Amino acid sequence: MAGTKWMPRWFYQLASPRWCYEFTGKLLPWCAAVAGILLVVGMVWALAFAPPDYQQGNSFRIMYIHVPSAILAQSCYMMMAIAGAIGLIWKMKVADMVAYSCAPIGASMAVIALVTGAIWGKPTWGSWWVWDARLTSMLILLFLYMGVMAMYAAMENEAMAAKAASVLALVGLVNIPIIKYSVDWWNTLHQPATFTLTEKPAMPAEMWLPLLVMVIGFYCFFAVSLMMRLRNEIIRRERRAGWVRDLIVAYPNTGKR
Amino acid sequence: MANMHTNTAEVSLFTLFGAVLKRDLLLSFRNKSDLVNPLIFFVMVATLFPLGVSPQPNFLSEVAPGVVWVAALLATLLSLDSLFRSDYEDGTLEQVILSPQPLMVVCFAKVVGHWMTTGLPLTLLSPLIGLMLFLPAEGMFGLLSSLLIGTFTLSLVGAIGAGLTVGLKRGGVLISLVVLPLYIPVLIFGSGVVEAAAMGIPYDGFLAIMGAMLALGCVLAPVAISAAVKISVSG
Numbered sequence: 001m002a003g004t005k006w007m008p009r010w011f012y013q014l015a016s017p018r019w020c021y022e023f024t025g026k027l028l029p030w031c032a033a034v035a036g037i038l039l040v041v042g043m044v045w046a047l048a049f050a051p052p053d054y055q056q057g058n059s060f061r062i063m064y065i066h067v068p069s070a071i072l073a074q075s076c077y078m079m080m081a082i083a084g085a086i087g088l089i090w091k092m093k094v095a096d097m098v099a100y101s102c103a104p105i106g107a108s109m110a111v112i113a114l115v116t117g118a119i120w121g122k123p124t125w126g127s128w129w130v131w132d133a134r135l136t137s138m139l140i141l142l143f144l145y146m147g148v149m150a151m152y153a154a155m156e157n158e159a160m161a162a163k164a165a166s167v168l169a170l171v172g173l174v175n176i177p178i179i180k181y182s183v184d185w186w187n188t189l190h191q192p193a194t195f196t197l198t199e200k201p202a203m204p205a206e207m208w209l210p211l212l213v214m215v216i217g218f219y220c221f222f223a224v225s226l227m228m229r230l231r232n233e234i235i236r237r238e239r240r241a242g243w244v245r246d247l248i249v250a251y252p253n254t255g256k257r
Numbered sequence: 258m259a260n261m262h263t264n265t266a267e268v269s270l271f272t273l274f275g276a277v278l279k280r281d282l283l284l285s286f287r288n289k290s291d292l293v294n295p296l297i298f299f300v301m302v303a304t305l306f307p308l309g310v311s312p313q314p315n316f317l318s319e320v321a322p323g324v325v326w327v328a329a330l331l332a333t334l335l336s337l338d339s340l341f342r343s344d345y346e347d348g349t350l351e352q353v354i355l356s357p358q359p360l361m362v363v364c365f366a367k368v369v370g371h372w373m374t375t376g377l378p379l380t381l382l383s384p385l386i387g388l389m390l391f392l393p394a395e396g397m398f399g400l401l402s403s404l405l406i407g408t409f410t411l412s413l414v415g416a417i418g419a420g421l422t423v424g425l426k427r428g429g430v431l432i433s434l435v436v437l438p439l440y441i442p443v444l445i446f447g448s449g450v451v452e453a454a455a456m457g458i459p460y461d462g463f464l465a466i467m468g469a470m471l472a473l474g475c476v477l478a479p480v481a482i483s484a485a486v487k488i489s490v491s492g
Contacts, residue, residue: 088484143438150434154425160492164421167484168435171417174477175439178470182442186449 015092017234018243024227032224038217046210053207059123062116064211068218070113070134073141076106076222080148081173084166094230096162097237099169100152101229105222107145113138133187137180144172158237273358274366281370284343291339295375296382299332303386314391321390322400322451326444328386329379329404330411334433334440336375337415340367341423341486350423351490360483365475368416368482376408392455399454399464406467407447413471413478414439420485424492442470 013019046064053060080102087095117135118128129135148165155161203211238244285291306324307317317324344350353363383404384397392400418436422428446467453460 140438140441143434147435147438150431151421154422154428154431155492157492160424160488163488164485167417167481167488168421171414171439171481175442178442179438182445186445 015090015094017094017097017238018241020094021231021234024231028224028227028231031220031227035217035220035224038213038220042210042213042217046214050207050210051204056124059120062120064214066113066116066120067211068215069109069116070138071215072218072222073106073109073113073138075219076102076109077141077144077169077176078173080106081166081169084162084169087162088166088170093237094234096159096166097230097233098226099166100162101226101233103145103149103152103165105225105229107142107149109222110138110142110145114142131187133184136187137183140179140183141176144176148172268358270359270362273362274369277363277366278370281367282373285370285374291336292374292378295332295336296378298335299328299379299382300386302328302331303390307390318391318393318455321387321392322396322448322455324390325383325386325392325400326404326407326448326451329383329408330440330444332379333375333408333411333415334436336371337412337419337432337436338422338429340371340416340419341489345423345490350486354487354490360486361479364416364420364482364486365479368412368478371416372409372412376404376412379408380404392451395457396451396455399451399460402464403447403450403467406464406471407443410443410467410471410474411440413474413482414443417478417481417485420482420489422489423486424489443467446470 014023042064047061050061050064052058080099083095083099083102086092087099114135117138121130121135122128148169151165151168152161155164235244235247303324306320310320311317341350344353354360380401383400387397387400415432415436418432418439419428421435422432425431446463450460450463450467453463
């Protein structure tokens with residue numbers, strides 16, 4: 001019965017909370033294993049084997065956390081908005097739950113990117129915070145996440161909250177390029193040209209290969225945490241459905257599923 | 258169904274737009290505190306800066322573009338909550354949604370009305386604030402033109418937030434959280450225009466970008482506002 005057939009059906013079935021729960025349950029251990037391997041390999045490679053930077057010495061190694069989290073913070077917003085749009089247009093409950101589960105993950109990635117950026121900035125620029133265009137747009141992205149999360153928290157009716165937050169996420173998605181552009185413009189107007197270190201020099205392969213591993217590892221980690229949140233959310237929202245009750249009743253006998 | 262159809266055809270979109278705009282303007286002129294409060298707030302916030310930071314004329318003239326713009330932005334934000342509130346509470350909004358007229362046009366008319374009662378007076382008052390903050394005389398026209406265009410964009414974007422939060426009892430803080438990040442581009446370009454104008458640099462390019470943002474807002478924001486209002490009323 002499970003989706004061994006072909007794509008359309010496989011995708012279509014994801015709209016059913018029950019099917020989605022079972023599907024992600026099967027996918028989860030594999031994703032977790034891949035994420036674990038990639039992150040361990042990438043981290044050891046980045047911290048122990050990649051050559052130190054000729055200018056920044058070893059302090060640049062925080063980049064291997066900073067860059068993947070920054071990339072993920074942006075991708076996660078995109079995913080949240082697209083899932084929200086799918087939820088708005090096709091009224092898929094699972095898409096609403098995906099959007100809801102994306103928000104805190106993306107927000108924490110933005111926080112990680114900002115904090116590691118500050119730690120990196122201290123030895124490089126001599127200050128924790130610089131009103132650099134990239135830092136500022138990441139901060140604004142975090143504000144957008146906060147707004148979406150506040151929207152979810154403010155409404156008691158879950159279906160209504162999902163719709164409202166999806167509209168907000170979509171408006172934010174239209175705004176992100178405008179914000180990015182205006183912050184860049186503002187930055188060139190106000191910023192003295194001393195902080196060009198954010199322009200990354202061309203990196204040798206032994207430096208960017210571990211970065212690539214880390215980025216893919218972060219994506220897998222994102223998939224794992226998204227699926228875990230999503231499964232919790234499915235169980236919580238579908239708690240009145242028969243299959244969830246059966247699952248809860250069956251839980252002590254069959255073990256973890 | 259046929260009856261409904263003829264009903265829609267009878268009222269042209271311009272008539273609808275005009276009727277909603279007239280009603281909203283009339284309502285806000287009858288209730289003068291809604292009209293005056295954002296203006297008082299605007300002047301008060303602008304007064305806080307010299308008191309809080311420094312009354313030095315050369316310092317103030319340097320920060321004046323940003324201060325006037327931040328004050329105008331906050332005053333607009335403060336006035337947003339009343340945009341749909343009373344219509345929501347007395348059921349008008351529900352009737353508007355049920356009516357066969359397109360909700361987008363109604364929302365757009367309401368936003369135009371909101372701008373005419375907040376953004377436009379703020380713009381007209383802004384030279385006074387500019388004077389108090391020692392903004393150079395060359396900057397005045399930049400201030401007026403950037404506020405004229407920019408406050409309309411602020412009303413459009415803010416109405417999305419107002420529509421989303423109108424169903425909530427305590428929407429005040431939430432609306433700021435939701436709307437403020439979206440206001441950042443307008444703030445950057447608006448104060449940029451004033452700054453450039455005060456320095457005597459040509460600023461028509463920046464003004465054109467603000468016009469582009471307004472055009473985009475006019476096209477896209479009514480869609481989002483009407484979706485937001487529908488979500489709030491259905492809940």
